[in-house]
Amino acid sequence: EKVMHDIQKPITLEDLTNPNKNK
Numbered sequence: 417e418k419v420m421h422d423i424q425k426p427i428t429l430e431d432l433t434n435p436n437k438n439k
């Protein structure tokens with residue numbers, strides 16, 4: 417599920433620094 421979401425939403429530097437925010 418999360419993988420599909422990551423594909424739709426580009427990974428930003430903020431996601432790398434704040435994995436918890438990546439929902």
